[in-house]
Amino acid sequence: MIATWFPTATDLAATGAAQERLHELAATATRNRFGRSVFVRAVVEVSNFCRENCHYCGMRRDNRSLARFRARHDELAELLVNHRPPSITDVNIQSGEDPVAAREVVLPLVRTLRQETDLGVSVCLGTLDARLTRELQEAGATCYIIKFELADPQLYDELEAPGTLAERTAHIRSLVATGWHVSSGFIAGLPGQTVESALQNFRLAADLPLSGCSVSPFVPGDETPLSAARPAALDPTLNCMAALRLMRPDWTIPAVSALNLAGPDGGYRRGLATGANLVTINLTPTQCVTTTCSTGATVSS
């Protein structure tokens, strides 16, 4: 399916009656495609070590004040095999870009889930090498979640997002070429983002061979270069979600937990009414106390 509708700057800034119309159109497109059902995905965080240094993320490697953790395979396997809520149909195993955790914790966990459950298995682990990625696929993971973060190449470099934008998008394409379903995403309301760079996010998303895409509001993380920056407002973020749904009615679009940080009075609930068809439940063991970072991932605090 190709996108036949693209948002304009006016759509992304809509308020009042125009915004209500935009959101209602998105909700209708979601209902027409998926009915009233939403997918329920469990998220487990395996590690908050990260070798990258994104300015917008509390997990960045230069954040020396963050208490780092790697979860244990046995603990997560017990939780997911024997104690998961019955509504869950798939699990997303997520971490900072930490190849050690990917090999020592995630790989055996994917094997266990494949042997012991009929859950779909997604991974969100950053840019790993081809061999480890193939081993994860052979173990039974089918969906790779990897955000392109932002589509403005200059801002991408300025914010030290992972590698370069060209490498990131090439990696997304190579994952799809090797049989993965890939879901991506971008951040709304980043400092330095212009109207044109916001629209670029949609052009890039439409151009990539994706199965889904998320929109995460920028939330300034402590101990990051952007800690004093203004957080993204909820309404423009919801406009992006609605526009994404209208652009691609067939995509899986999650309501990310960070919506509640952008709009504490029901941001997540409003996201669900604005084109999302996936909710997530964080099942990370409680000893890893979590707070949401700017990308919608969660980090230990």
Ligand code: SF4
């Ligand atoms: S956004 Fe991802 S890659 Fe960047 S620092 Fe955070 S966890 Fe690491």
